[in-house]
Amino acid sequence: MNSWLYLVYFSLRRQLRPQRLIVALILFLVLAVLVGTRGLMDPWKIKSFGRWIIGLSFCRFFLPIITLTLGTAVLGDDREDKTLVYLSIRPISRWSLYLAKLLGALPLALGISLGAAFGLCAVASVCGGLPLPLSEVAWMFLPTVALGTIAYLAFFGWLGAVFRNATLIGVAHVFLVELFMGQVPGVLKRISISFYIRCMLYDAGSGHGLKPRNTAIFQPVEGDEAAASLLVVAAVFLALGMYCFSRREYRDLT
């Protein structure tokens, strides 16, 4: 247990690479400038802010990209640097090694996603005159962002455990499944994580007119159902990642 807890801490420290944080910061600044500029010209409403900024720009672009970077790096960094050997020879079972690595990445992923989402809400409040106090706006969106982060991280972590070119596959997934398929009418979009995130957002902002443009086409699920789905997605991909990592041999460790 002692060595496992240390591995969680060790993995977290390894994730704190400046390049990664700079990418997140740049993406956040771009979004923040967009939110601030638009807010100064035409004040934000909860509905428009929730749909275009949190629902589209943040949850379908910023969040997948950040979690893709962190999730695939859970094992990818060690495979690329050929340092996985130093972990795999320790008296830690392989499934728990994977779990520790993923848990090590989780605080950073949550810190970045929640911090950025809160920052955008703050910019929209200050520059865009959102009609609600910042705390209320944040409380409306942050639980969705948190669950979305966990689900995406588990998914991309699993990709990293299974595929050597997980980043490329992850990028393809973001654009094909999360962005493109998320727009397709019917139930096919339900295989995307972003569908459940949007359902949660619509449910949270329903009191302020935040809803799908065409409910008949979008066919949303209830907020609780969406939250449960995201948790199930996270749990399933976490379990899959642990299973795959425990079974798989990595011949390129050194």
Added chain:
Amino acid sequence: MNPVSIRELAKWYGEIAGLNKVNIELQTGITGLVGPNGAGKSTLMKILTGQLRPSYGEVLILGEDVWKTPSARRRLGYAPEGDSFYEDMSVLSFVRAMGRLCGLGGSADAFAHEALRQTGALEFAGKRLKACSKGMRQRAKLAQALVHKPDILVLDEPLNGIDAGGRREMLRLFEELAASGATIIVSSHILEEIEAVTDQILFLAQGNVIASGPLAEVRGLLKDHPLKLLVTASDPRRLGARLIESGLVTGIVFQRRRGLEEEDLVLSVPQVESFYRAFPGLARELGVVVERLVPLDASAEAVFGYLVGEEMGGGA
């Protein structure tokens, strides 16, 4: 119970056999692992350290299956061949972190210092790994393998990049560790290094253990490749004739010493042990004084060359 038991071990990469039904029982002390590239040395070491799963058979480390029982790896230290590190860490923090991953907890710092002292890495403990020379990095790698004081050490080419003085220090360290009861498995492509610290050598080729045991014994098995012995004696012609007559040698070459009239004998000896038993009596019987008796090709390199040649159906 032997520290390391390898039973019927096979490892397949698709249709290619990395290891083929290997059976080895290793005792405490140093065992050298020798073989050309692709012989299966690294595969064997990776299976021994739980990085690869055997396709068939089992590997027991102190009675426990190292793939199935992670706790068995607590008693195992491994220095991989690759030159990969957590480059941003200092040598000390790297070794300490590896110690903590082995469950050393708060005492990891003291253990790390001890391992760095043993490997001669203490003087550059604060240096970042990316700023270290190849030799320093090798020492750091050895230190992380030693930090938790394992019973079994698996060292893949541990002396690469270390200068001659450093190599002697490292070999001395291996001998000390072996003397204190550790089981050390060392692979090296420089056979003289292995010969210097152990006579227990495993010869691998094409995934098979083609010979094992003390070098001299292995050499003795090579009937088709008689041992070449150089003999300087007071009456080489008479001695040579008697040796041929006795059947102890299968060939003799008289070799004139440079600038001198005297000749040396180069004997081809098929049965080394019988020869060594009979030779002193025979020389005494003839009244010949033997000044020098030197094996010309008993080095591990020569043995390995013969063995691989035989294994592949050819001569060396």
